[in-house]
Amino acid sequence: MHKVFSRPSSLKDKPFRYCPGCSHGVLHRIVGETIDLLGVRDRAIGIAPVGCAVFAYDYFNIDMIEVPHGRPPAIATGMKRSRPEAIVFSYQGDGDLAAIGTAEIVHAAARGENITVIFVNNGNYGMTGGQMAPTTLPGQKTTTTPGGRDVRLAGNPLRMCEMLATLDGPVYIERVSVDSPRNVQNATKAIQRAFKNQIEGRGFSFVEALSMCPTDWGLTPKQALEWVRNSMMKYYPLGVYKDIGSAQGVKGQERMGQV
Amino acid sequence: MGATTTKIVAVTGNQAVAEALRQLNPDVMPAYPITPSTGIMESFTKFVSDGKVDTETILVESEHSAMSACIGASAAGGRVATATSAQGLALMWEMLHIASGYRLPILMALVNRALSAPLNIHGDHSDGMGMRDCSWIQLFSENAQEAYDNTIMAYRIAEHKDVRLPIAVNMDGFIISHSIESMTFIPDAEVKKFVGDYIAIDPLLDIDHPKSIGALVLPDYYMEHKRAQHEAMLNAKKVISDVSAEFARLFGRKYDLFESYRLEDAEVVLVALNSAAGTIKDEVDRYREKGVKAGLLKPRVFRPFPYEEVGAALKNAKAVCVMDRADSYGGYGPLFMEIASAVQPHRGPVLFNKVYGLGGRDLMPLDVDQLIDETIEVAKTGKAKMVKEYITVRN
Numbered sequence: 001m002h003k004v005f006s007r008p009s010s011l012k013d014k015p016f017r018y019c020p021g022c023s024h025g026v027l028h029r030i031v032g033e034t035i036d037l038l039g040v041r042d043r044a045i046g047i048a049p050v051g052c053a054v055f056a057y058d059y060f061n062i063d064m065i066e067v068p069h070g071r072p073p074a075i076a077t078g079m080k081r082s083r084p085e086a087i088v089f090s091y092q093g094d095g096d097l098a099a100i101g102t103a104e105i106v107h108a109a110a111r112g113e114n115i116t117v118i119f120v121n122n123g124n125y126g127m128t129g130g131q132m133a134p135t136t137l138p139g140q141k142t143t144t145t146p147g148g149r150d151v152r153l154a155g156n157p158l159r160m161c162e163m164l165a166t167l168d169g170p171v172y173i174e175r176v177s178v179d180s181p182r183n184v185q186n187a188t189k190a191i192q193r194a195f196k197n198q199i200e201g202r203g204f205s206f207v208e209a210l211s212m213c214p215t216d217w218g219l220t221p222k223q224a225l226e227w228v229r230n231s232m233m234k235y236y237p238l239g240v241y242k243d244i245g246s247a248q249g250v251k252g253q254e255r256m257g258q259v
Numbered sequence: 260m261g262a263t264t265t266k267i268v269a270v271t272g273n274q275a276v277a278e279a280l281r282q283l284n285p286d287v288m289p290a291y292p293i294t295p296s297t298g299i300m301e302s303f304t305k306f307v308s309d310g311k312v313d314t315e316t317i318l319v320e321s322e323h324s325a326m327s328a329c330i331g332a333s334a335a336g337g338r339v340a341t342a343t344s345a346q347g348l349a350l351m352w353e354m355l356h357i358a359s360g361y362r363l364p365i366l367m368a369l370v371n372r373a374l375s376a377p378l379n380i381h382g383d384h385s386d387g388m389g390m391r392d393c394s395w396i397q398l399f400s401e402n403a404q405e406a407y408d409n410t411i412m413a414y415r416i417a418e419h420k421d422v423r424l425p426i427a428v429n430m431d432g433f434i435i436s437h438s439i440e441s442m443t444f445i446p447d448a449e450v451k452k453f454v455g456d457y458i459a460i461d462p463l464l465d466i467d468h469p470k471s472i473g474a475l476v477l478p479d480y481y482m483e484h485k486r487a488q489h490e491a492m493l494n495a496k497k498v499i500s501d502v503s504a505e506f507a508r509l510f511g512r513k514y515d516l517f518e519s520y521r522l523e524d525a526e527v528v529l530v531a532l533n534s535a536a537g538t539i540k541d542e543v544d545r546y547r548e549k550g551v552k553a554g555l556l557k558p559r560v561f562r563p564f565p566y567e568e569v570g571a572a573l574k575n576a577k578a579v580c581v582m583d584r585a586d587s588y589g590g591y592g593p594l595f596m597e598i599a600s601a602v603q604p605h606r607g608p609v610l611f612n613k614v615y616g617l618g619g620r621d622l623m624p625l626d627v628d629q630l631i632d633e634t635i636e637v638a639k640t641g642k643a644k645m646v647k648e649y650i651t652v653r654n
Contacts, residue, residue, distance in 0.1 A: 050346075050378075054378070066376075066378055068346065068375065069321075069346060070321070099291075099320040099321065100291070100320060100321035100322075100350075102320060125292055127294075128292040128293065128294055128297045129292075129297055129301065131292045131297065131300070131301070131318070132318050134320060143301045143304070144292070144300060144301060144304040144316075144318055145304070145308075145318075146304060146305050146308040146309075147308045153315075153316075154318055
């Protein structure tokens with residue numbers, strides 16, 4: 001019988017402890033499969049953020065480091081420069097990357113560090129219990145904006161892809177979603193390209209994935225999917241924001257493990 | 260006891276402090292959520308949303324910015340508060356010195372948590388001890404009631420004209436912040452009357468009298484500023500005693516610079532901060548029933564540290580075990596160093612130091628019993644086998 005699925009060897013055989021309906025599981029698997037596919041598991045180093053994905057080191061079967069809140073791009077810079085052969089990626093949430101770590105991500109991008117950044121945007125601080133994040137949509141209710149985010153008081157959400165795309169440093173910036181099979185395929189392609197860029201020495205790659213947080217949004221997983229489609233995607237449109245001489249998608253023979 | 264009517268409530272430590280902050284009604288409250296202090300801001304933003312306070316909350320992008328916003332708001336002339344823990348406090352460190360150097364009476368609810376690395380979210384005092392030298396008044400609280408009462412008293416102390424320093428009210432992460440206990444709140448009107456209106460000194464918003472804050476001061480005057488901060492800290496001791504006495508008169512709960520529990524004739528004494536004191540009191544009672552003259556000294560005020568008073572309280576003890584829920588690696592525990600300084604002029608008891616409960620490891624009654632037993636032994640022999648040792652730790 002033809003085997004249609006195996007767990008990527010870049011992921012441990014360990015059940016995810018994320019909430020039901022959370023997108024971290026899907027994104028972990030895409031990253032794990034990509035590392036397998038590109039054959040770089042023995043030289044990949046992942047950086048876990050502070051936030052729900054703080055336990056990413058429990059799930060990835062590669063070298064991982066957990067670092068202070070918001071600092072992964074700075075740590076990644078040091079790692080990549082001291083070990084250029086390593087494939088260094090940070091995996092960060094919006095509380096980590098778009099709030100306390102805004103300076104780090106902007107400057108790593110501006111320097112064009114040859115690293116890969118996976119940015120998981122669920123529009124709130126998930127781990128601490130669903131507080132307002134910089135990415136929280138106008139009017140969105142959180143535990144610290146019980147009446148909905150009032151932009152006159154709390155400012156406007158940050159669009160990280162659009163912001164970083166204004167810089168000369170990055171080679172590739174794309175926003176994806178994992179709300180449907182088709183979008184999961186697109187997200188997979190984007191993450192593959194982001195890793196390939198690094199392997200080929202092209203420079204800074206950034207993939208933002210819109211993610212569901214049913215628990216903290218107070219929605220069922222199905223309602224949360226609708227929220228991603230009807231609310232988040234309107235404010236955070238999917239698409240390629242920057243692509244300067246970046247790697248092409250992974251081709252057929254590469255899928256067969258002949259990279 | 261005042262004529263206060265209070266009802267008993269069941270709340271967490273975080274809810275208790277949030278309730279105190281609601282009653283204090285600060286002008287501005289900037290914060291960034293961090294476990295285990297998150298619940299304070301969560302409850303407080305609900306008060307804001309429900310129109311129960313006049314406070315402007317600012318949800319900033321990091322703790323460094325939270326304390327910076329506190330400084331701006333306080334320098335402008337507002338009554339200001341924030342809440343944080345561990346890494347959050349660590350990130351504020353640069354601004355902590357600036358808050359005290361500007362002499363701004365900012366109130367911080369500090370829910371004590373271990374510092375990374377390794378990453379840990381549970382309660383110990385590493386964060387609070389890390390701000391020891393930042394010229395902030397530091398109050399410690401055994402339970403939710405004490406955290407609430409200390410918070411209610413905080414502005415009266417910090418804003419006093421002889422003090423004018425920022426103040427941090429500590430309570431143990433999770434053990435207190437997340438546990439529900441029964442306690443009493445003071446009615447709003449009485450809190451309002453006790454705390455009084457804020458009169459800002461030299462606020463930047465007094466635009467008819469323009470001024471600069473934070474000017475460059477080189478070797479010519481820097482030391483005078485720092486000496487003034489030290490004097491203000493010394494003044495704070497009396498202010499804390501006075502405010503606590505007034506609080507006791509009005510509301511019936513007595514606080515001092517430290518708590519003495521069965522200490523008057525105690526021969527073997529344990530010293531500990533915050534929630535551990537609750538467990539220790541039970542065991543002190545048990546040993547007292549067995550005829551052992553055991554006692555507890557629980558510092559409430561860590562900065563300014565009441566050296567003379569603590570020294571006098573401990574001078575007749577035979578042996579004192581100082582328990583630190585934080586360490587100064589390669590040195591003694593921070594509380595031990597204070598107690599040693601306090602008893603030094605008295606040539607009093609034999610001291611030894613135990614580090615316990617780091618990263619939230621539980622302190623069980625049996626652990627306390629072992630410490631009391633060891634203290635009895637030290638009192639007998641007049642000698643401690645090891646001056647400093649960790650307890651409940653793997654070899």
